[in-house]
Amino acid sequence: MTEKIDILLVEDNADDIELAVHALREEKLANGITIARDGEEALDIIFHRSGDADTAPPRLILLDLKLPKIDGLEVLRVVKNDPRTKAIPIVVMTSSKEERDLVESYKLGVNAYVQKPVGFDAFRSIVKELGLFWLVINQTPSPQAFGA
């Protein structure tokens, strides 16, 4: 049976993971959450599952930029350069508001860029809206149809 991943959360900090998962769970989006603790793990998950006929790729990747081993921009580059994974929506969620990160992310084909707000309430509402938009409202082509 196909194990369904709705959201791949790429985040190295345990606290941040906990907060994100809490927010997602509250919005009833937590069922299909997989967590990658660094860039390498994220790529393993994305491509292992993509190469496995039994598993479907994640429907949304929430990506932090500062990651151990392979950083977020590199993950973004690899995923967006592979026809099999190109169509997966990637939302960069980071503490940084640096112009160069923003510009670089969009150059690499990011679908959205969100600065994590300090306030938990604001964070929660952002998570809710992101989940709602990318998982419910937005339509993506299947990898097969996309030419993978």
Added chain:
Amino acid sequence: MTAAEYPVESFRGGTIQQKLTRTSVVVILTALVLTTSAVVPYYLIAGRRSIAGELNVQAQMIALNSTSALLFDDERAATETLAALQADRNVLAAAIYTSRGTLFASYEAQPSSATAPRTTIAVPVRDAIRFSGLLAQADQTIIARGRTAGYVHIVYSLRALLVDVVRFLLITAAVLVVAVFGALMAARRVQRDLTVPITQLAGAALAVSRKTDYTVRVPPNHAIGELGMLIDTFNAMLSQIQARDEELDASARRYQRLNEDLERRVAERTSELQVINKELEAFTYSVSHDLRAPLRRIDGFSGMLAEKYGPELGTDGTHFLARIREGTLHMGRLIDDLLNLARLGRKELTPRPTDLTSIVTRVIDGLGRESEGRTIQWKREPLPVVQCDPALMEVVLTNLLSNAVKYTRPRAEAVIEIGVERNGGAPTFFVKDNGVGFNMKYADKLFGAFQRLHRADEFEGIGIGLATVQRIIHKHNGRIWVDAELNRGATFYFSIGGTPA
């Protein structure tokens, strides 16, 4: 360059020496020619006159002494009388004729056909002295007892006179040679005394003007009067110029050293600044990323705590948690504002003609939330289009207008005036309010980051707005200042350097 190297050939009409030589020779020649042409004819005329007188005397003497010989037909006596003429070497020949014109007696200094007297002559003969060629001939009638007894004829050579003239001319020529030689000598002396120093002067002047070589000197010479003085003065002048030139060179070198030093220091400072800038960039990146993350966690977990254990914490516990969360959010805002201010410092201006009136309209519209439930009278006048960065100018006006709204809060009717003053030059903009104002003795604190003149519970804020405004105005080469009175309001003035667009 020495005087000898001076291109003498370049003179038109030759050197002074050549001119002097030529002039002296011409003067000498003219004098001699004039003298000669005056003296020689005079000499010839005088010589002829004296010869004529002498001949006349001789002819008359012969005539007197030969009367008896003619009367007595004594040829011998007549010949003897004539022979007395040999005392005068100039007499070539002489003859006595009878009254009928036949030769009676003759004399020849050196007998020859050329001088031989004619045997007959046409009578009567008029008494006269005739000159022809190199000869003078005298005729004298011999009178005896009142009637013509015969005639005397003397042939006289003018060779001696000619020899005298030739000798005179030779002397003149000798004088000419000596005079020309003297002139040449004098010219050489002039060359030594005058031309050489002048040429040296000219050479030195040329070296100065062409090569700006102020080290040349003309050899001093005090034996040549005014020229020597000229040389001394010239040398003194050169010494002064050289000293000044060296001084100039030295100061130019000094300035160059200073300049190089300055450039080196600027380059050093620039690279230092670049390093600092990089560090600052890394710092702001890390602040933006690493300082915000823990704040998020504090607020996140506090929030979760409040949600999950709210009822168990009680009123106090919930209040404390709320304070923690508020403090966290405040710190988040501080970090954001600080980062914005830091970014502003690095941001490049992109100035273009900007309509300030429309920016003011947009800003006032954006202040809806702050001005909610307030009575605000906006007094506006059209503002000019100016050259500035529109995004940054919007930040300026947002800060100034939101401050005006904020600090007029206690007023039943707030009056906020936005206008421009043109006193020639760049326009001065102002934002005037009738708010709480402040004491002008704190005016210098107003534009410092995190400097506040009001307590946070009176007027919220963290004291970054006016620091940001000032930084933007300064980036536009402008000026911002304030006029205020406690409880009467404040007026912020600013100009933005450039000319109206």
